[in-house]
Amino acid sequence: MTEQTPAAQSAIPITVVTGFLGAGKTSLVNRLVAARSGGERIGVVVNEAGDIGLDGELLGDVSDDVVEIADGCVCCTSQGELLDAITRLHSAAGHLDRIIVETSGLADPGPVVDTLANITHVLRLDTLVAVVDAVHALDQLDRHNSPEARQQLQLATHVVVSKVDLADDGAVDSLRARVRALNPDAQIIVAPREQLDPELVLDRFLFSADEDAAGHEHDPDHDHHHLDVEIFSVELEGELDAGRFDGWLGGLLMLKAQDLFRIKAILAVAGEPRRQIMHGVQTYVETTAGREWEPEEPRTNRIVIIGRDLESDQWRDELARCVAG
Template sequence: MHQASVLCMSNKPRIQVYILTGFLGSGKTTILNHLLSSLKGSRVTVIENEFGDISIDGSLINQQLSQVVELSNGCICCSLDEDLYDVLTELAQSELPSENLFIETTGIADPGNVASIFKREDVSKVFELKRVLCVIDAETVEDYLKQTSELHRQIIGSDVLIINKIGLVDPTYLSSLQKILNSMNPFADFVTTEDGQFNFELLEKSQTRIVIPKPKWSLLGRFSHQISTTSFSTLLAFDERELLHALTVTLMLYYKQVYRIKGFVQVKGRSEKFLLQSTGQRLTLEAIGSWDSDQRLSQMVFIGIGLQHQTIERILRPTFANGLTKTDVKLENE
């Protein structure tokens, strides 16, 4: 960690900090955009942490409502902590600093480690950590709790638990799920939402928790950061039907290995830019507007355990409209 201190602007109020965490595919970016919409007129900065080298979520944040800073190729809860400190220093020294700072972590981040930087004396003079929010996918949370420790850490290390996508589960199950989550973190406030509708007023009503308790499960650490990413880029267009079929089958067969697929793709016969993303075993492909340039570069990120780029290439090869050669794509393993 750098030795230089964050400069304190004594004549200005502290910047309010909100950490947004949640496992892969829970809906963090959607909720963040709703939060930003409810803060129109305020000076807001968003720090977007991408685990891979391709920024997908950063492109989906409403940049008209906020200044977006991207920290990629690592996780700010461990390898990018110094980069986070550098960004905080720049924000603190700004002539017109933000009123609110939102930090959207990667889907595997430990929020306790991210929050700890704001307990430093020099940082706490300028920044006030207000809330740690964990977005939870009501449909997939129990499966992921059985597979990985990261979600345990996120639930325990947060003071507001946002149960998202409640329309996908039975009300009886939702009640049971809340009891499970309450047993894991009895200090947290609960909020439910069907499609990421969440506004800033709900944060103001929740209570700040001073101490973030440490997880006690022996499971913790067993899976920690064994998750890797494989990035895929190509200028070729996809056959929509073949792509959806291949990836749907992949999610069904390798459900315990493939945690998340997300990216932008070019579809044959369509001029729009398409957003591809998976949550659990659900896969969606939707048009989100036009491409930023004539070069329609499809980019996908696969996140999971034990992923091999050769396997990803083999799965995607039959989905291209005009065939695929090895020179047509760029694959990176992390």
């Protein structure tokens, strides 16, 4: 662990959580905030590529100190917004013990680190945690050939392998070997998210911006076109008929599964008193119950899907027919 100067000890530690689309970044941030909520006030800045922000709302269930940067990649045009978000967060909270920045799954963390390294008088970079999906990460690295996914791993101080309960031991071992080849110095943590000890990734102070981001090159004009990314986002009023929506989702998965990088949604389903929270990557979709709907709260469905060749207009029209009534 790096020895801290008096100035560093008084600065607010900041952890950057990165990882490709659908890896489980928000779940990890939720875990870290919840685990430290009794003794610390933690501010969270979350960046989403789409124009409908879901992560900020979901993180708001565990922390009141959340600022969202939507509709832009924080590694590109939103670097100024990142500093503004941290300033607003710190001013509104009055006092923060820690800040966590969750980047978009399309973000190259290098420019984010460069930005944060310039305000060391108030912040101290603690760790850069990359989350990788044990089921899909190798395919994302090989078939999609994403330089962002590689850079996320290469700059990380810690790599958390998620969804290990869904992958066989051989896949986990292969992923561990790939991570080690990309970043020999990273600490690799393989554990289900509910068993992850936050002490493994917080207050480690292993990250050196000068060393780890040195030589990093980033094109500020890039638009991730190499991934042919399309963002399908929709807000739909009214409760969904469960059967119709399941049919819509099943059709989407059957025809487009290999092109679905991430599915995330907050759903209002007829007959369900709680919000239904959906996460998915390719053919894997998980739905859990969130908080209860307030009596007068509008039943608004928010869905964001990131992928390739999604034919959004067709799926948007068919989704509208899923409203109950």
